[in-house]
Amino acid sequence: MAGPLASVAMVSTFCLAETLSMAGFALVPSLLPHFTQLWSLSATEGGWLGGIFFLGYILAVPVLVSLTDRIDARRVYLVGASLSGLALAGFASLADGMAMGLVCWWLAGLGLAGTYMPGLKALTDRLPVVTQSRGTAFYTATFGVGAGLSYLWIGFTQGLLPWRLQFSVAALCAVLSVLLVWCVVPAAAPLRQSRSGRGHWRSVLRDRRILAFCGGYFGHNWELFGFRAWLVAYLSWTHARSPDAWTAMPGLIAALATFLAVPASILGNEGAQRWGRRRWLQGVMPLSGVLALVVGFAGGASSSLLVPLLLVYAASMNLDSAALTAGVLTETASEKRGTALALYSSIGFAGGFIGPVAFGVALDAFGRENPSGWTAGFVALAFGVGIGRWAIGRSGKLSTPAS
Numbered sequence: 001m002a003g004p005l006a007s008v009a010m011v012s013t014f015c016l017a018e019t020l021s022m023a024g025f026a027l028v029p030s031l032l033p034h035f036t037q038l039w040s041l042s043a044t045e046g047g048w049l050g051g052i053f054f055l056g057y058i059l060a061v062p063v064l065v066s067l068t069d070r071i072d073a074r075r076v077y078l079v080g081a082s083l084s085g086l087a088l089a090g091f092a093s094l095a096d097g098m099a100m101g102l103v104c105w106w107l108a109g110l111g112l113a114g115t116y117m118p119g120l121k122a123l124t125d126r127l128p129v130v131t132q133s134r135g136t137a138f139y140t141a142t143f144g145v146g147a148g149l150s151y152l153w154i155g156f157t158q159g160l161l162p163w164r165l166q167f168s169v170a171a172l173c174a175v176l177s178v179l180l181v182w183c184v185v186p187a188a189a190p191l192r193q194s195r196s197g198r199g200h201w202r203s204v205l206r207d208r209r210i211l212a213f214c215g216g217y218f219g220h221n222w223e224l225f226g227f228r229a230w231l232v233a234y235l236s237w238t239h240a241r242s243p244d245a246w247t248a249m250p251g252l253i254a255a256l257a258t259f260l261a262v263p264a265s266i267l268g269n270e271g272a273q274r275w276g277r278r279r280w281l282q283g284v285m286p287l288s289g290v291l292a293l294v295v296g297f298a299g300g301a302s303s304s305l306l307v308p309l310l311l312v313y314a315a316s317m318n319l320d321s322a323a324l325t326a327g328v329l330t331e332t333a334s335e336k337r338g339t340a341l342a343l344y345s346s347i348g349f350a351g352g353f354i355g356p357v358a359f360g361v362a363l364d365a366f367g368r369e370n371p372s373g374w375t376a377g378f379v380a381l382a383f384g385v386g387i388g389r390w391a392i393g394r395s396g397k398l399s400t401p402a403s
Helices: 005-020 025-039 044-067 073-094 098-113 116-124 129-157 163-184 197-205 206-242 248-258 261-273 277-296 303-314 320-329 332-368 373-393
Strands: none
Touching: 005 073, 005 116, 005 129, 005 163, 025 044, 025 098, 025 129, 025 163, 025 206, 025 248, 044 098, 044 116, 044 129, 044 197, 044 332, 073 098, 073 116, 073 163, 098 116, 116 129, 116 320, 116 332, 129 163, 129 261, 129 277, 129 320, 197 332, 206 248, 206 261, 206 277, 206 303, 206 320, 206 332, 206 373, 248 261, 248 303, 261 277, 261 303, 261 320, 277 303, 277 320, 277 373, 320 332, 332 373
């Protein structure tokens, strides 16, 4: 696909499709306080319910994303979005306790594995090389848009719609994303590769630059999804201790925190291009780690101070997002890009699974009704992003394209 207008149209189509497919992304995090009471869950069990989504993702993504080196990524996207719709519909109709909730939410994670990175691969395959980095930045920022809108509509409809109907609405949105990509995005020509998939995996696993980005993404997702999984519960706990207008609508605050990922992610990619990826990542990752500790120890502060602090922290943790993902794409040869994204997503979203669980374990260990429990949870987030910063620091130069 050539021409700037055609590129803009293609980027817009995939961004809209991804936003629709993510309508249900925040359902479990937003409803976690409700499910905790409804199904009598401990904080650790709540962490598992939030994290199982990402366990499904990391189990499926090596297969689905590496498959895009051999078949059109559009086909993988259509299957993934369809699975998301089925999983959400299953949660709406079948989830009557922890066990079935885990199964359905795990399947929803498999669906995300078939849409997020395969959608990025399908997009970049249809863009000129010169626009791929910025196209990647906008697409990855759309993850924040989709997640933010998910928190927003769920927060506004809570109390108006039964939770099962909310899952049904999200399932319908996933179906709409299937129809959009099916009707608007043309199929690509069959892919012919000179090297085997096994050869791609060997090459990718030996590339220190790719491994560094994977480690950085692991820490990023540990922090990001641990934060998002527990933010509504944290704000609800804060409001219960000291009712305040700032915390009266936790879903709205969570949506605002998530929307901030969009400008932060785009700004982060521009900063990495201007000052170098390694230097940028080594600067912004410790920043979010420090802010995690500040938030964790500010639990007794007034809501008028705590909420803005949470929003600043939410923005800071996304300054590395697009810089990491665009780095993998631009530093990996096109014929093994799908395999590199598969490894990147698998390792990265393993952090997305561990983060919510680690937060829940820390909360149980120190007491969920105790300020020290929430402090421990945020310390766990800082530890996660610290791992990512360590991985980037262990890398070599992150600017020369891989061959």
